[in-house]
Amino acid sequence: MRIVLLGPPGSGKGTQAAMLKGRLGVPHISTGDLLRQAVADGTELGKKAKAAMDAGELVSDDLMLGLIEERLGADDVATGFILDGYPRNRAQAKSLDELLERIGQPVDKALELSVDEEEIVERLAKRARDEGRSDDTEEVIRNRLAVYREQTAPISDHYDRKGLLTRVDGIGSIEEINQRLVAALD
Ligand code: AMP
Numbered sequence: 631m632r633i634v635l636l637g638p639p640g641s642g643k644g645t646q647a648a649m650l651k652g653r654l655g656v657p658h659i660s661t662g663d664l665l666r667q668a669v670a671d672g673t674e675l676g677k678k679a680k681a682a683m684d685a686g687e688l689v690s691d692d693l694m695l696g697l698i699e700e701r702l703g704a705d706d707v708a709t710g711f712i713l714d715g716y717p718r719n720r721a722q723a724k725s726l727d728e729l730l731e732r733i734g735q736p737v738d739k740a741l742e743l744s745v746d747e748e749e750i751v752e753r754l755a756k757r758a759r760d761e762g763r764s765d766d767t768e769e770v771i772r773n774r775l776a777v778y779r780e781q782t783a784p785i786s787d788h789y790d791r792k793g794l795l796t797r798v799d800g801i802g803s804i805e806e807i808n809q810r811l812v813a814a815l816d
Contacts, residue, residue: 631656631710631815632735634717634726636786637743638778639771640754641800642807646743647714649808654815656710659701661718665689668697686765686773688781691721699729707735719781723788740789741811743800747775 631654635643644660651658665683668676675697679689688694698716701707717723730736745753751771758766765774789795796814800807 632730632738633710633712633815634737634740634789635712635714635743636740636782636789636795637800638745638747638750638782639774640750640757641743641745642804643714643743645804646808646811647712649804650712650811653812654710654712656712657704657706658712658714659698659707659716661694661697661713661715663715664697664701683765684770686770686777688718688777691719691725694718694722695725695729698726702729702733702735710735710738717785720785720788723785737789737794739815740786740795741814742786742795742797743807744797745800749801750775 633650633654633656635647637643644663647658647660665676665679669680669683670676675693678693682689694716702711713726717726727736754766754771755768757763758771765771786795786797798807798810798814802810
């Protein structure tokens with residue numbers, strides 16, 4: 631099963647992907663996690679990505695394509711994947727389609743978690759207190775939401791046109807939302 635998980639920052643994609651991963655037996659691929667690891671490891675990629683991440687901007691499409699191409703080439707992807715945080719704009723959606731077509735592994739389903747902006751700001755402020763992520767300050771949160779609205783939200787259409795999109799209400803308990811996602815996959 632090959633899934634793209636969509637939704638604004640703080641919509642619970644990471645939490646839900648981790649739960650679905652266990653159920654479906656496929657890897658959870660979070661580009662945000664991969665980038666944070668690269669920054670922590672001080673790799674070339676990490677050095678190039680850090681400024682954009684700290685500002686809540688998107689890392690360049692070229693860097694992201696290299697990263698995702700490498701990750702999707704790994705053996706554990708043979709069973710499928712849950713992509714979380716990629717694609718993030720139209721160009722990435724197109725690159726991903728081409729890449730997956732090339733490796734004969736097209737997306738089966740795009741699931742979008744819908745959460746309104748007020749709830750998102752609250753959740754991200756809480757995460758900032760709990761986890762201390764450097765990109766969860768109020769100013770950067772606002773920018774990340776603007777980037778989402780302008781660049782990422784439109785790609786739901788990309789999957790909708792292909793008949794692959796299901797929107798799922800992202801408000802409720804973690805378990806409730808998980809059940810909605812599982813139902814959408816049946
Ligand atoms: P996330 O954990 O998915 O919210 O990602 C954290 C940050 O990593 C984002 O605000 C971006 O700066 C960067 N990032 C993650 N995924 C992508 C992507 N697909 N394209 C560009 N930048 C990304």
